[in-house]
Amino acid sequence: MPFSAYLNSKRDDCRALVEALGKHFAFVSVLGTDVSATVIRADRKSSAVQDGRGECGFVVKMHDGRSFFEYSLDDISGDKEALAEKIVAAVQVDDSLKGRMISTAALADEPLKEDFARESDFADYSDEQLLTLCRELSQELLQKDPQHVLNAIAMIQPYTVSKLFVSRNRELSQHYGWANGYLVVVYNDEKLVQARHVEGEDHIGLIIENLRKHTDGVIDLARHLTRATAIEPGVYDVITDSSISGLIAHEAFGHGVEMDQFVKDRALAKLFVGQYVASPITNMHDGAAAAHSVASYFFDDDGVLAHDTQIIKDGILAAGLSDLASATQLGTAPTGNGRRDSYKRKAYARMTNTFFEPGQDKLEDMIASVKHGYMLFETNNGMEDPKNWQIQCTAEYGIEIVDGKLTDHYVSPVVMSGSVPDLLKSISMVSDNWKVIGSGMCGKGYKEWVRVSDGGPNLKVRVKLG
Amino acid sequence: MSDLKRLLENAGLDGWRVSETATESYELFFVHKNLETVRATDTVTTQVTVYVDHDGKRGDSTFSVYGSMTGEDLKAKIQAAAARAKLVFNEPYELPEGGELEVSLPTNMDTADMKALGREIADAVFAADTVPGGSINACEIFLYRDTLRVRNSRGIDKKQHVCRVMIEAIPTFTTEQESVELYEDHRFTTFEPEKVTAEIARRMREVRDRSLAVKPQTPLTVNVLLRPQEIHSLLSELAYDANYADVYSHANLHQVGDDLQENGDGDKLTFCLKAILPGCEESSYFDGDGMALTDTCILQDGVVKNNYGASRFGQYLGVKEISGNLPMNISLSAGTLTEQEIQAAPYIEAASLSGLQVDLYNDYIGGEIRLAYYYDGQEIRPVTGITMSAKLSDVLSHLRLTAKTCVEGAYEGPERLMMKNVAIL
Numbered sequence: 046m047p048f049s050a051y052l053n054s055k056r057d058d059c060r061a062l063v064e065a066l067g068k069h070f071a072f073v074s075v076l077g078t079d080v081s082a083t084v085i086r087a088d089r090k091s092s093a094v095q096d097g098r099g100e101c102g103f104v105v106k107m108h109d110g111r112s113f114f115e116y117s118l119d120d121i122s123g124d125k126e127a128l129a130e131k132i133v134a135a136v137q138v139d140d141s142l143k144g145r146m147i148s149t150a151a152l153a154d155e156p157l158k159e160d161f162a163r164e165s166d167f168a169d170y171s172d173e174q175l176l177t178l179c180r181e182l183s184q185e186l187l188q189k190d191p192q193h194v195l196n197a198i199a200m201i202q203p204y205t206v207s208k209l210f211v212s213r214n215r216e217l218s219q220h221y222g223w224a225n226g227y228l229v230v231v232y233n234d235e236k237l238v239q240a241r242h243v244e245g246e247d248h249i250g251l252i253i254e255n256l257r258k259h260t261d262g263v264i265d266l267a268r269h270l271t272r273a274t275a276i277e278p279g280v281y282d283v284i285t286d287s288s289i290s291g292l293i294a295h296e297a298f299g300h301g302v303e304m305d306q307f308v309k310d311r312a313l314a315k316l317f318v319g320q321y322v323a324s325p326i327t328n329m330h331d332g333a334a335a336a337h338s339v340a341s342y343f344f345d346d347d348g349v350l351a352h353d354t355q356i357i358k359d360g361i362l363a364a365g366l367s368d369l370a371s372a373t374q375l376g377t378a379p380t381g382n383g384r385r386d387s388y389k390r391k392a393y394a395r396m397t398n399t400f401f402e403p404g405q406d407k408l409e410d411m412i413a414s415v416k417h418g419y420m421l422f423e424t425n426n427g428m429e430d431p432k433n434w435q436i437q438c439t440a441e442y443g444i445e446i447v448d449g450k451l452t453d454h455y456v457s458p459v460v461m462s463g464s465v466p467d468l469l470k471s472i473s474m475v476s477d478n479w480k481v482i483g484s485g486m487c488g489k490g491y492k493e494w495v496r497v498s499d500g501g502p503n504l505k506v507r508v509k510l511g
Numbered sequence: 512m513s514d515l516k517r518l519l520e521n522a523g524l525d526g527w528r529v530s531e532t533a534t535e536s537y538e539l540f541f542v543h544k545n546l547e548t549v550r551a552t553d554t555v556t557t558q559v560t561v562y563v564d565h566d567g568k569r570g571d572s573t574f575s576v577y578g579s580m581t582g583e584d585l586k587a588k589i590q591a592a593a594a595r596a597k598l599v600f601n602e603p604y605e606l607p608e609g610g611e612l613e614v615s616l617p618t619n620m621d622t623a624d625m626k627a628l629g630r631e632i633a634d635a636v637f638a639a640d641t642v643p644g645g646s647i648n649a650c651e652i653f654l655y656r657d658t659l660r661v662r663n664s665r666g667i668d669k670k671q672h673v674c675r676v677m678i679e680a681i682p683t684f685t686t687e688q689e690s691v692e693l694y695e696d697h698r699f700t701t702f703e704p705e706k707v708t709a710e711i712a713r714r715m716r717e718v719r720d721r722s723l724a725v726k727p728q729t730p731l732t733v734n735v736l737l738r739p740q741e742i743h744s745l746l747s748e749l750a751y752d753a754n755y756a757d758v759y760s761h762a763n764l765h766q767v768g769d770d771l772q773e774n775g776d777g778d779k780l781t782f783c784l785k786a787i788l789p790g791c792e793e794s795s796y797f798d799g800d801g802m803a804l805t806d807t808c809i810l811q812d813g814v815v816k817n818n819y820g821a822s823r824f825g826q827y828l829g830v831k832e833i834s835g836n837l838p839m840n841i842s843l844s845a846g847t848l849t850e851q852e853i854q855a856a857p858y859i860e861a862a863s864l865s866g867l868q869v870d871l872y873n874d875y876i877g878g879e880i881r882l883a884y885y886y887d888g889q890e891i892r893p894v895t896g897i898t899m900s901a902k903l904s905d906v907l908s909h910l911r912l913t914a915k916t917c918v919e920g921a922y923e924g925p926e927r928l929m930m931k932n933v934a935i936l
Contacts, residue, residue: 051579088760090602094572094595095560101577102554117552119578135551138539139630147545176598195761231762238872239762275875278730278900278936309542309649311681311692370547389554391540428865430881432683432692435896437865437879458870462879462898490679491696511877511900511936 046168048160048220049079049207051101058121059211062105065129067213072108072152074212075121076346078388082204085172087179089187089196094172097202102388105132106347106369112146113370117389149373156214157350161343165222166248167203175201175249182256186230189264196231199256203249210348219343223496225484226252228259232267238457240267241423245339245483245498266442273442273457278511282418283461284411284446284503287480291499292424292438293506294329294399295487297465298322299499300429302331302356302365303382303394303489308374312431314362322362323469328402329357329501331366333381338498339483340397347383347392354380357469368394386493393489401501404475411474411505413449419510420444420451421459424485434465443510463509474505514582516662519559522589525569526562526606528663530799531555534655537625539633541650544640561589562606562664563596570599604826607802608665614796615672617789618700625654628702635704636680639711642719647711648683648692652676661801669801675700675792680711682718691721693863693882698792698920717862721882724893731935733885735899736853736860737928739919741867745876745928746782746841748869753809755820759827764871765815772813775908777931778846779812782924784819784837791840791921798836806842807834813907843924846912853913853927859894859935860884860927869903876903876930901933 059075066073082097103121107114114136121128138146179199186197203224210217226244231237242259244252285293298314306312314322323329333342333351344350347369355363367375368383371394384395412420423441430436442457481500488494519527538550557576562569572595574588615621620628632652640647657673676699683692695714697707737745749771757763765771772779786804787794797803800822807819818828825833863882868875877900885894909932912925 090760092599092601094598095592096558096574099575101575101579112546113548115548115550117550117554119554122579132551135537135553136549137626138546138549139626142539142546142630142633145544145546147542147547172595173598231760236872237764273873275873275900275902278898278934308547309681310683310690311648313690374542374547389534389552391538391548391550426866426868428879430865432690433881435865435879435881439868457873458868458875460868460877460879460898460900462865464896490694492679509898509936511898511934 046165046205046222048162048218052077052079052207052209052218055121056209056211059209061125062121062128063211063213065125066105066107066132069129069133070107071110072154072212074106074210074348075103076388077103077209079207080204082202084200084202085175085179086198086200087176087183088198089183092176092180094176097204099204100387104385104388108152110151111148115391147374150376152369152373154212154214158216161219163221163247166250167205167222167224170249178253182228182260185260186228186264189260193232193234194230194264195233198227198229200227201249201252210344212348215348217344217348221247221342223247223339223483224249224252226256228256228263230263230267232271234268234271236271238267238270240270243484269455270442270457273455276443276456276459276510280507280509282415283506283508283510284415284418284420285506286420286422286503287500288424288482289421289438289440290401290501290504291399291482292427293468293504294401294501295396295497295499296427296429296438297436297469298329298356299331299396299399301431301434301465303396304365304367304375305371305394306431307365308371313434314365314431317362320362321360322466323357323360324472325360326404326475327357327360327469327472328355329400330355330402331396331399333397336398336400336481336498338398338481339496340498345381345383346385347379349379349381349383352381366394366396368392384495386495390493393493395489395495396487396497398481398498400481400499401475401504403477403479403502406474406476408476408478408503411476411503412446412451414474414505415446415449418446419456419459420446421461425458436465436468437462460511461508462511468506468508471507472504476503478502515559515576515585518582518585518589522593524561524593524664525564526664528560528606528661528800529557531557531660533658537629537654539629539652541633543646543648544637559592561592561596563593564603565597566600568600569603570596570601572596572599602827604823606663606665607667607800607822610667610669610801610803612669612796616700616794618674620674620676620702621672629654631704632676632678632702632707635707636678636711638708639715642715644686645682645684645715645719647680649681651679661797661799663801667801669797671796673700673792676702678707682711682714684718684722686722689722691718693718693721699790700792701790717882720893721895724882724895726896727885727894729897729936732932733935734856734858735930735933736858737930738861739917739922739926741861741864742843742924742928743841743920743922744867745869746843747839748871750784750809750839750841752871753815753818755818755824755828755830758818759824767815767818770814771810771907775813777909778848778912781808781811781844783808783842785840785842786837788840788842788921788923789918793838793840793921795838802835804835804837805832807837838921840921841924843912845914845916846925848911848913848927848929853929854886857888858886858929871903874903876901876906898936899933900936901930906930
């Protein structure tokens with residue numbers, strides 16, 4: 046699929062609006078977005094083929110040599126001088142607040158013109174083919190254990206992103222796609238449970254292949270979850286799967302190094318750059334260019350090219366993640382982490398693909414090293430606390446490890462909590478395998494949702510479970 | 512866009528629905544006391560659903576309409592959606608019919624100049640920034656004026672105007688040893704400056720307490736008091752389980768008639784979902800289908816009384832009086848717990864959690880507590896760094912609800928819910 050024809054047709058309008066607003070502001074950029082998403086879904090009794098959460102519109106960012114202003118709108122057609130006047134009027138502030146506007150250095154606007162694209166195979170699959178596949182997968186799951194499977198949902202959600210960024214000296218476009226596939230089973234055997242499997246790729250062919258491989262696995266997981274018990278609260282040796290490693294990376298230190306929090310003195314990490322914050326075998330990255338996954342864009346919503354930022358190097362906090370506004374206030378170079386929920390929302394410093402680097406250990410040796418503990422699987426949710434370095438991460442389930450062996454005893458759910466440095470400094474083994482999972486959504490506080498991936502190798506940690 | 516209705520009527524469809532939300536906003540982003548960013552928005556979100564009957568079934572498909580689309584674009588989108596709907600074989604159902612309405616949620620912010628209002632709200636927030644050692648390190652103020660309009664092929668044309676404000680403020684307290692913060696998310700549809708200042712001031716006092724908080728000796732087993740936000744979270748989980756769609760897809764745990772507090776010795780839970788709660792931005796006179804909403808009792812004396820939800824799934828279940836898809840506005844009946852009873856035994860009152868974790872399937876309730884007040888039988892002191900964990904069924908069986916009630920956000924009901932004998936680590 047090509048770059049949005051609609052946005053292509055708006056290049057002249059964007060340039061003209063930048064020009065018109067340039068009479069009022071030292072810096073002006075226009076970001077145009079055209080994101081289309083499709084949801085294809087089948088379960089025991091119903092099905093759906095419809096648009097998912099897409100967007101199409103524009104956000105104008107302005108800087109008057111001191112402070113930032115933004116205006117979001119659906120279309121930029123028509124008289125640009127009149128539109129510029131409307132925008133200027135809309136972002137005025139009450140006189141009593143004018144003296145409280147921040148003062149920053151002028152924004153750089155380095156010249157660059159480039160069009161970026163990454164191929165996907167979405168055009169090879171019709172709605173009908175994908176719906177038929179979802180129906181087949183749902184039926185297959187239902188038939189595997191008709192007595193206990195109450196419902197089985199199969200879902201594929203492709204989405205394509207086109208974005209156009211225009212400022213006085215830059216004109217960038219990007220086009221790429223990503224898709225997620227889901228299997229969910231509602232299973233009842235004395236206890237009602239849900240088990241799921243998620244895939245994320247930029248090729249639907251790979252998703253189909255992988256979903257087909259996991260139908261037995263999701264039924265088997267459901268059976269085990271019906272037998273799962275509550276965990277006895279306590280402090281345990283824990284082995285994480287890639288999903289839980291990623292959740293730790295994301296919640297423990299990802300949010301804590303979003304540098305808009307540095308500006309607001311909301312992140313303890315600001316005081317610890319250059320210091321040990323994790324065990325010396327810990328290395329952590331974030332960046333749209335750091336891995337190939339759901340957040341692998343070419344430039345961010347501020348028009349800054351994608352980076353690979355090493356956050357933790359050999360246990361030492363090395364760098365943070367910034368958007369244009371926070372980098373400008375801190376006097377640093379932006380790291381390509383300026384992201385918006387949609388064109389209707391503000392850009393903030395946000396994570397992209399966040400993960401720990403692989404290490405030297407073998408997973409089997411890691412499990413063998415645990416006298417009594419748990420291996421944790423599948424992210425449910427997490428909550429950050431960058432100021433006070435507390436953490437809460439919930440895993441869908443865990444499997445008990447006794448005398449160095451995984452048992453058949455499942456626990457669910459498992460809430461992991463405690464102090465971030467205690468957790469990261471307890472990392473004692475890091476596996477040599479590695480996986481990033483591109484199916485997550487991340488909020489800032491309780492809003493501003495963006496697509497993210499996270500992951501890494503298996504980690505051995507010591508942490509409080511409840 | 513004005514052609515949309517005509518295009519839908521002439522497309523040979525068996526039904527259609529248009530849901531449109533026009534939003535104007537004015538937004539202020541403060542870093543400490545300084546204004547970093549000023550934003551404004553003027554956008555419209557439009558979703559169209561087309562319905563096609565075929566092979567004895569009903570298919571539907573939803574698509575988004577953007578301001579940039581031409582008449583030809585719309586025609587093509589409608590045809591594509593109709594083709595998609597023919598791929599979908601769902602059991603037949605009727606769209607809600609008839610009714611024109613134009614209403615507004617009560618507000619005092621509909622005519623005010625947004626810039627002046629933004630400044631007044633900022634003044635009300637920062638008026639609470641008077642605690643020595645305390646500060647508001649970040650504050651975001653969002654003023655929204657929404658107009659939601661739902662139309663369908665069976666004559667529904669309903670419009671609701673909402674003026675709403677969301678404040679996200681970060682009260683912070685700094686000592687020589689450390690700096691701590693709490694998160695405050697305050698929403699309203701009627702602006703009362705004193706109430707805003709009082710709410711932020713309460714959080715300023717609590718963040719000062721967080722700086723004094725220490726981890727208590729653990730493990731311990733103690734009664735835990737939940738505040739309205741967490742009571743709402745707990746009851747929301749019970750309510751979601753009662754949605755028609757979940758019942759239809761066999762994903763619900765509890766059936767009508769099930770007693771969730773069987774053999775319990777505490778206060779019985781009786782709560783309703785209500786279309787309108789005073790001051791609550793989620794309040795609505797109709798749902799996404801344009802269907803009028805009927806307040807519905809979900810739990811009565813601990814027993815599941817009714818399901819609720821959208822017209823389609825209500826029809827599938829054969830419900831005679833369909834509630835409509837009610838917002839999660841919860842009205843919980845008062846209990847019997849008195850202040851004297853609360854003080855009769857040690858307790859932990861959770862003032863700030865990372866997020867209450869409730870898992871109906873696994874019979875679990877718990878979460879990390881960032882600030883709590885621990886009464887050990889002699890004195891009350893702030894505590895932090897603890898995690899609670901309990902069996903949900905045990906909590907439901909023995910919980911107590913205060914006789915004293917309050918209205919807060921999307922919740923009205925007892926000020927506190929007491930969970931008995933919870934494990935604290």
